[in-house]
Amino acid sequence: MNDTPVSHAESISAMYDQSTAFFLEALGGSIHYGYWPDGPDNGSMVEASRRMTALMIEKLGVTAGQSVLDIGCGAGRPAVELAMATDARVTGVTISPEQVRVATELAAREGLAGTVRFQRADAIDLPFAGRSFDGAWLFESLLHMPDPEHVLRQTARVLRPGARVVISNVVLRGPLSPADEELLATFGELVRAPSIVPLAAYPELLARSGLTLRESLDISEHSVRGTYESCRDAAEKLLQTVDGGAADPAVVDLLKRTRDVAVRFTGGTRIGYAVLVATKA
Numbered sequence: 001m002n003d004t005p006v007s008h009a010e011s012i013s014a015m016y017d018q019s020t021a022f023f024l025e026a027l028g029g030s031i032h033y034g035y036w037p038d039g040p041d042n043g044s045m046v047e048a049s050r051r052m053t054a055l056m057i058e059k060l061g062v063t064a065g066q067s068v069l070d071i072g073c074g075a076g077r078p079a080v081e082l083a084m085a086t087d088a089r090v091t092g093v094t095i096s097p098e099q100v101r102v103a104t105e106l107a108a109r110e111g112l113a114g115t116v117r118f119q120r121a122d123a124i125d126l127p128f129a130g131r132s133f134d135g136a137w138l139f140e141s142l143l144h145m146p147d148p149e150h151v152l153r154q155t156a157r158v159l160r161p162g163a164r165v166v167i168s169n170v171v172l173r174g175p176l177s178p179a180d181e182e183l184l185a186t187f188g189e190l191v192r193a194p195s196i197v198p199l200a201a202y203p204e205l206l207a208r209s210g211l212t213l214r215e216s217l218d219i220s221e222h223s224v225r226g227t228y229e230s231c232r233d234a235a236e237k238l239l240q241t242v243d244g245g246a247a248d249p250a251v252v253d254l255l256k257r258t259r260d261v262a263v264r265f266t267g268g269t270r271i272g273y274a275v276l277v278a279t280k281a
């Protein structure tokens, strides 16, 4: 009998080790929401994903030769795009060994092995000296952290004074209806996201972590619907291709739950999405 409790970090690592390929397919090559400035009916998920990364790069504002920490780097596409756009040196950390492998291969394929590197690390305890980075981003990773304030404090610790941190994250936009409360709980359990907080809570959360909020951009109307339509369609497509009889019932169940959650997000919700820019004092 094995009754060793699985830690939250281990459970996230296992989820991404197994599901990174699905997320990349469903979300257009990275593992974050898309951005449709002209509404979700204009353009593909791949284009919207690239636009979201471009928005993050613009907000980070780093220049050639500067060093950036990508906390929760996924399969590496955002770090590679950041390095290509700015000539900054990027270090990406993720809790998933599979993502380190895929991301490292991507950087090598793009000829960036010297400037972009990836390693497994837990954001709870970043293995870097204080004041060692000129910028950082948490590109849709903070939602996974059981104690976001602690992780933001870790982030502030490794940044040089005046450096910028850009956060993109799922946020709450005002009081939730009972249906939204239920969706939040189901979504949180599905993707292991225990710490989705109101957008309005960020100024204090950041201040308690040694960071000053400079800009808060609620982009829900330009990101939520298109992203979940893409997710819904990817899950549906996979469900149609898996052989009902032979497929692992756990996989079928997970795909159905993913599709059902995605459908609920496309119907309108106060669980939104935002980009925040802060600086270290």
Ligand SMILES: C[S@@+](CC[C@H](N)C(=O)[O-])C[C@H]1O[C@@H](n2cnc3c(N)ncnc32)[C@H](O)[C@@H]1O
Pocket: 009, 012, 013, 016, 030, 031, 032, 071, 072, 073, 074, 075, 076, 077, 078, 093, 094, 095, 096, 099, 121, 122, 123, 124, 138, 139, 140, 141, 144, 145
């Ligand atoms: C939604 S994905 C975003 C990936 C990537 N930033 C992107 O935009 O494609 C969340 C990422 O956070 C990472 N993550 C979650 N908890 C973590 C932790 N405690 N320490 C480091 N990375 C973590 C996951 O492994 C995953 O790479």
